[in-house]
Amino acid sequence: MTFEEVYRAHFAFVWRSLRRLGIREEDASDTAQEVFIVVHRKLPEFAGRSKLTTWLYGVCFRVASERRRARPAPPLGAQEAAAFVGRPPDPATIAERNQGLAMLERILDRMPDEQRAVFCLFELEGMTGEEIAEALEIPLGTAYSRLRLARTAFSAATAELVGSPPLPVASRGRTA
Amino acid sequence: MSSARDPVRLVADASAPDAERVLLRHGVDIAPPGDAEARVWQGLAGALGVAAAATAAEASAKTITAGTKVAAAGMTGAKIAAVAVALAGLVATGGYLLLAGGSSRPPGGAPPTAGVAPAPQVPPPPAPLPPPPGAAPPAQAQPAPAVSQPEKSGPPVHRATIRGSAIRLKEETTLIRDARQALRQGDAARSLRLLDECRRLFPHGVLEQERERLAIEALGKSGRTSEASARAAAFLRRHPDSPHADEIRGLGFGAPAGR
Numbered sequence: 001m002t003f004e005e006v007y008r009a010h011f012a013f014v015w016r017s018l019r020r021l022g023i024r025e026e027d028a029s030d031t032a033q034e035v036f037i038v039v040h041r042k043l044p045e046f047a048g049r050s051k052l053t054t055w056l057y058g059v060c061f062r063v064a065s066e067r068r069r070a071r072p073a074p075p076l077g078a079q080e081a082a083a084f085v086g087r088p089p090d091p092a093t094i095a096e097r098n099q100g101l102a103m104l105e106r107i108l109d110r111m112p113d114e115q116r117a118v119f120c121l122f123e124l125e126g127m128t129g130e131e132i133a134e135a136l137e138i139p140l141g142t143a144y145s146r147l148r149l150a151r152t153a154f155s156a157a158t159a160e161l162v163g164s165p166p167l168p169v170a171s172r173g174r175t176a
Numbered sequence: 177m178s179s180a181r182d183p184v185r186l187v188a189d190a191s192a193p194d195a196e197r198v199l200l201r202h203g204v205d206i207a208p209p210g211d212a213e214a215r216v217w218q219g220l221a222g223a224l225g226v227a228a229a230a231t232a233a234e235a236s237a238k239t240i241t242a243g244t245k246v247a248a249a250g251m252t253g254a255k256i257a258a259v260a261v262a263l264a265g266l267v268a269t270g271g272y273l274l275l276a277g278g279s280s281r282p283p284g285g286a287p288p289t290a291g292v293a294p295a296p297q298v299p300p301p302p303a304p305l306p307p308p309p310g311a312a313p314p315a316q317a318q319p320a321p322a323v324s325q326p327e328k329s330g331p332p333v334h335r336a337t338i339r340g341s342a343i344r345l346k347e348e349t350t351l352i353r354d355a356r357q358a359l360r361q362g363d364a365a366r367s368l369r370l371l372d373e374c375r376r377l378f379p380h381g382v383l384e385q386e387r388e389r390l391a392i393e394a395l396g397k398s399g400r401t402s403e404a405s406a407r408a409a410a411f412l413r414r415h416p417d418s419p420h421a422d423e424i425r426g427l428g429f430g431a432p433a434g435r
């Protein structure tokens with residue numbers, strides 16, 4: 001697969017992966033470019049032992065982590081903070097796409113990068129535990145452990161947002 | 177796509193609160209804006225030195241205007257995209273002749289070998305590109321209008337800034353590429369000279385990390401292992417999660433013992 005083919009087939013994947021890893025919309029073009037510069041250089045080393053998207057995500061994760069370390073997300077603005085504390089929006093507002101996405105980003109911003117990556121890959125990208133462990137180069141048990149922690153954090157933050165107690169994660173459906 | 181040990185995903189878990197599932201659906205639906213794919217590709221063409229001639233033909237007035245607007249907002253990568261577009265403009269208008277001498281080519285020649293990856297390892301460089309899906313239609317054989325239109329309306333000072341940035345980016349890319357080629361050909365001393373020159377001219381250039389990785393490798397191949405170790409350790413302290421970090425560790429010049 002040539003670089004151009006990889007770019008065309010997976011640009012959208014890289015973009016949304018970066019966004020889910022905490023790269024803001026206004027920085028996503030910069031960061032996607034950084035990712036593909038690395039991909040251009042390392043593609044010959046990709047031996048096909050894993051799925052291409054799994055390998056690409058590993059690149060995205062490292063580039064995004066570096067970027068976020070260099071440019072931490074700004075603190076919550078007063079208006080955004082109000083959305084989290086003491087002023088729960090109604091469900092219709094939650095359904096508003098832009099506000100919903102902003103809320104999701106803020107909740108994810110509270111997670112450590114490692115938990116966030118596992119959570120997004122599993123819940124949003126639909127990868128399996130094995131694929132996540134491979135993408136992030138961690139043991140499978142670690143992937144599941146991070147997912148549990150991230151789910152608990154997500155549930156608590158969402159409950160705070162909507163003003164209702166979180167449903168214990170352990171009491172939900174357990175297997176696929 | 178699930179395995180036996182995987183729990184049910186929240187979006188499909190009827191026992192999960194509605195609010196959680198609603199929020200997650202917003203994350204599932206993330207997609208790039210319509211022009212992002214073309215804009216980033218333009219930036220890559222500049223940063224990697226590929227298909228510059230083709231991007232000149234493809235650069236539409238709309239893309240250039242968008243690029244310069246974002247550059248004015250102070251966004252690094254979008255700046256690169258705008259710079260790449262300006263680079264393409266240079267190619268189209270003959271300004272390319274002003275660029276770094278040894279590697280310059282006349283407009284319309286074959287695209288250069290991919291600039292960042294070493295020649296023996298590089299996948300075939302993208303051929304002159306059709307625009308990615310969603311991009312403005314190509315204006316083949318009509319590069320001049322694509323560039324001249326925004327020049328009529330844009331502020332002269334801003335145009336000059338972009339053009340100057342384009343030249344700097346091209347020079348930095350050329351120095352890095354030549355340094356890499358020298359290193360692959362076994363001439364570590366020449367590689368180091370080029371990298372030192374690059375560091376002097378562009379201390380915080382777009383390819384700063386790539387430059388440092390090459391310098392560490394060149395120092396090691398020159399027998400200057402203590403310098404290589406010191407710079408490797410400094411790099412890894414500054415950029416522990418850099419995409420280049422694993423490669424630098426793999427060069428075997430980690431932190432000197434006892435530090």
